[in-house]
Amino acid sequence: MPDSIHEHALFSAFDALIFQKTAGQFECLGGLPSWFPPSGVLQGPEGTPEKLLEVSFFLQHFLRDVGPWWESNKVGQMKSGLWSETAIFGEDVILEATAVYQGGQRYLVLQRFGSDMLPVQPLLQKAREEQLSHRASIHLHERTEARLGTQLAKSEQERDDLLAVLDGLRLGTIMTDANGVVTFLSGKAQELLQVDSAKVLGCTLPAGLGWKGEYTNRIEEMGKVTEAGRQPISVVVERKKRPSVSLEVDVHDDPRGSRKKILFLKDVTEVEELRRQLTGPTQFHRLIGKSPAMRAVYERIRDIATVDVSVLIQGETGTGKELVARALHDFSLRKDRPFVAVNCAGLTESLLGSQLFGHKRGAFTGAVQDHEGFFEAADGGTLFLDEIGDMPLPIQTTLLRVLQEGEIIRLGESRPRVVNVRVLAATNQDLPSLVESGRFRSDLLYRIRVARLQLPPLRERREDIPLLSLAFLEKARVIIGKIGVRDIAQTAMQCFLRYSWPGNVRELKGALDYALIHCRSNSILPDDLPPEFRELSPSIGSLSGPGVRDQRQEILEALKHVNGRRAQAAKLLNMSRSTFYRRMRELSIPMDDQSS
Amino acid sequence: MVQKKICMLGGFAVGKTSLVRRFVSGIFSEKYLTTVGVKIDQRTVTAKGKELLLVLWDLYGDDDYQKVRASYLQGSSGYILVIDGTRKETIDVAIRLHEFTTATLGPIPFVLLLNKYDLEDEWAVDLPMVSDLGQKACLVSTVSAKTGEGVEAAFAALAEAMTSS
Numbered sequence: 001m002p003d004s005i006h007e008h009a010l011f012s013a014f015d016a017l018i019f020q021k022t023a024g025q026f027e028c029l030g031g032l033p034s035w036f037p038p039s040g041v042l043q044g045p046e047g048t049p050e051k052l053l054e055v056s057f058f059l060q061h062f063l064r065d066v067g068p069w070w071e072s073n074k075v076g077q078m079k080s081g082l083w084s085e086t087a088i089f090g091e092d093v094i095l096e097a098t099a100v101y102q103g104g105q106r107y108l109v110l111q112r113f114g115s116d117m118l119p120v121q122p123l124l125q126k127a128r129e130e131q132l133s134h135r136a137s138i139h140l141h142e143r144t145e146a147r148l149g150t151q152l153a154k155s156e157q158e159r160d161d162l163l164a165v166l167d168g169l170r171l172g173t174i175m176t177d178a179n180g181v182v183t184f185l186s187g188k189a190q191e192l193l194q195v196d197s198a199k200v201l202g203c204t205l206p207a208g209l210g211w212k213g214e215y216t217n218r219i220e221e222m223g224k225v226t227e228a229g230r231q232p233i234s235v236v237v238e239r240k241k242r243p244s245v246s247l248e249v250d251v252h253d254d255p256r257g258s259r260k261k262i263l264f265l266k267d268v269t270e271v272e273e274l275r276r277q278l279t280g281p282t283q284f285h286r287l288i289g290k291s292p293a294m295r296a297v298y299e300r301i302r303d304i305a306t307v308d309v310s311v312l313i314q315g316e317t318g319t320g321k322e323l324v325a326r327a328l329h330d331f332s333l334r335k336d337r338p339f340v341a342v343n344c345a346g347l348t349e350s351l352l353g354s355q356l357f358g359h360k361r362g363a364f365t366g367a368v369q370d371h372e373g374f375f376e377a378a379d380g381g382t383l384f385l386d387e388i389g390d391m392p393l394p395i396q397t398t399l400l401r402v403l404q405e406g407e408i409i410r411l412g413e414s415r416p417r418v419v420n421v422r423v424l425a426a427t428n429q430d431l432p433s434l435v436e437s438g439r440f441r442s443d444l445l446y447r448i449r450v451a452r453l454q455l456p457p458l459r460e461r462r463e464d465i466p467l468l469s470l471a472f473l474e475k476a477r478v479i480i481g482k483i484g485v486r487d488i489a490q491t492a493m494q495c496f497l498r499y500s501w502p503g504n505v506r507e508l509k510g511a512l513d514y515a516l517i518h519c520r521s522n523s524i525l526p527d528d529l530p531p532e533f534r535e536l537s538p539s540i541g542s543l544s545g546p547g548v549r550d551q552r553q554e555i556l557e558a559l560k561h562v563n564g565r566r567a568q569a570a571k572l573l574n575m576s577r578s579t580f581y582r583r584m585r586e587l588s589i590p591m592d593d594q595s596s
Numbered sequence: 597m598v599q600k601k602i603c604m605l606g607g608f609a610v611g612k613t614s615l616v617r618r619f620v621s622g623i624f625s626e627k628y629l630t631t632v633g634v635k636i637d638q639r640t641v642t643a644k645g646k647e648l649l650l651v652l653w654d655l656y657g658d659d660d661y662q663k664v665r666a667s668y669l670q671g672s673s674g675y676i677l678v679i680d681g682t683r684k685e686t687i688d689v690a691i692r693l694h695e696f697t698t699a700t701l702g703p704i705p706f707v708l709l710l711n712k713y714d715l716e717d718e719w720a721v722d723l724p725m726v727s728d729l730g731q732k733a734c735l736v737s738t739v740s741a742k743t744g745e746g747v748e749a750a751f752a753a754l755a756e757a758m759t760s761s
Contacts (some may be wrong), residue, residue, distance in 0.1 A: 128628075
């Protein structure tokens with residue numbers, strides 16, 4: 001077999017286009033490879049292998065690079081690298097060119113990126129796709145992380161803002177989980193409770209805060225009712241080296257789960273203090289006043305109320321002796337037993353004796369049935385004997401025995417009855433003087449004044465006048481039906497403050513009622529006041545002058561108006577019956593004269 | 597007609613082939629098909645009143661699997677350096693390719709394109725990040741092979757620059 005035939009067969013076996021360059025021309029050696037002729041621009045008679053070298057930009061570029069190397073006559077080869085010829089072949093054909101210098105000959109070999117190399121591209125594709133996918137996952141992760149970070153920062157900012165608002169509103173916040181364990185404690189809550197969050201978080205409220213069981217029990221109970229039915233819980237927190245703090249605790253359900261709770265702590269210490277100031281020193285029981293004199297009275301009442309002894313209450317008329325007696329009773333251990341008040345003035349000896357000690361049917365004319373006296377009525381409780389200075393001496397004697405023996409005997413009976421009564425007595429008279437003049441038993445005096453309480457006249461506590469006036473006005477405007485009258489003009493108040501108030505608080509109340517009846521505006525004016533205030537001519541201690549004449553006439557007119565019924569006349573004039581009787585005596589109005 | 601060889605350079609999957617297809621054929625495909633070796637396309641443009649045949653050498657993406665051969669770059673009049681705006685790491689590849697090209701060919705005109713500008717939500721590259729590289733380019737631009745935004749202008753700018761140089 002000739003050599004040329006062997007070479008042709010050999011070159012054809014490579015399935016490549018092999019050119020030999022001779023005299024500046026390329027000649028195709030061997031047979032055409034399976035991928036040639038293509039269906040693109042090389043189709044037809046012009047589609048020779050050599051034509052490919054003319055139309056391929058890549059090959060032209062490669063041959064320009066190869067030219068100088070070939071001329072160097074160095075044995076070896078030079079590869080072009082892969083390239084794709086789509087337009088020329090009409091499909092995506094990947095080729096690689098190899099320039100060879102061997103045996104003094106120059107060859108150009110064109111190979112298709114064929115079946116033997118096919119797995120490379122899918123592998124590369126897969127590797128890159130996986131890299132992209134991995135990168136996309138990382139990117140997604142980073143973006144998610146960034147978004148969550150932003151959301152977290154925003155949430156933290158919102159939380160901080162909210163806490164700042166809550167702290168600004170002086171609201172402390174505690175959050176507990178479904179087991180009652182503290183999961184959050186705001187800065188304000190730590191300040192209010194004087195605790196460190198690190199020591200409280202993870203603990204229950206009783207363990208973490210050291211609160212009394214009653215507080216935590218109430219919080220727990222409040223958490224069980226519906227939110228609409230919940231009431232704030234008052235908690236007083238004792239703090240080390242700092243004043244205690246009064247809190248109102250509101251229990252709310254966590255919006256994310258009703259078993260979790262949010263507690264809002266509202267500092268009401270200041271409010272409580274103001275309330276204490278308002279309800280404490282300015283009022284005690286039904287007594288009104290914040291003057292030092294009245295505060296001393298309140299203290300005295302507290303001191304002696306629970307000591308089960310007789311008390312003598314002294315004070316001018318209208319100073320509120322009966323109110324003090326009621327306060328003493330209500331603050332005593334007898335508060336759940338009867339309180340019976342008796343006015344000793346204006347009653348005859350027999351009537352008073354009957355009223356106090358009771359009588360048996362037939363004991364005297366008109367005693368048609370057995371009658372229980374006030375002592376028996378007050379058994380276990382308190383008997384208040386007002387105007388005790390006016391008590392007839394025989395009754396004083398009986399009273400003394402009752403107080404000593406703890407027994408009463410009804411009129412017409414001989415059988416003693418055991419009574420347990422605390423006696424409170426009151427008078428506006430100077431009892432020692434009465435003792436000296438023989439009108440009051442000294443032994444009874446000593447017996448009833450085991451404890452003493454002196455009430456100040458209104459003129460000695462003028463600072464209470466505005467408080468008393470407004471308190472009376474508030475009640476009277478409703479009773480009288482003048483709701484629109486809401487205050488007292490400063491000028492009218494000045495009249496009150498300058499007046500001497502011989503009738504004390506009772507007179508003040510009467511004056512206000514008078515003014516309210518006459519008032520035609522929203523505010524009580526000086527013209528609305530009784531005449532004595534406009535004149536400002538107090539007549540204390542004096543039983544002469546126009547004031548006295550007016551008062552006598554006033555009492556007479558009142559008696560006439562109610563057909564001589566003294567109790568009703570006293571009521572009409574806003575006086576106690578005892579004061580009414582005393583005034584009648586002082587003004588020389590006969591008890592049986594009811595019209596002149 | 598004057599021919600100008602332009603190489604498309606950048607990391608893999610930054611959109612070099614898509615930019616060429618958009619520029620030459622006006623089409624875009626979402627499917628990613630990795631380029632093996634070199635793919636050559638051409639388009640005639642007018643720059644400074646002269647017609648130019650731009651021969652676009654779309655080189656495979658540079659990565660750990662395939663490194664750009666210096667022989668491919670020979671004869672280039674300019675190149676387009678492409679960064680994927682959604683992948684910051686493609687900046688480093690662009691910088692490395694720029695240094696390689698400059699070392700191979702010396703300083704020639706190039707434009708720096710931040711591709712995939714249509715993916716605003718995933719955008720991860722700010723211009724300050726590429727300011728050093730951008731100062732050497734005749735144009736720095738955000739482009740989108742998908743929408744075509746900025747593509748024509750980028751090739752036109754490079755054609756202008758190559759004509760001037």
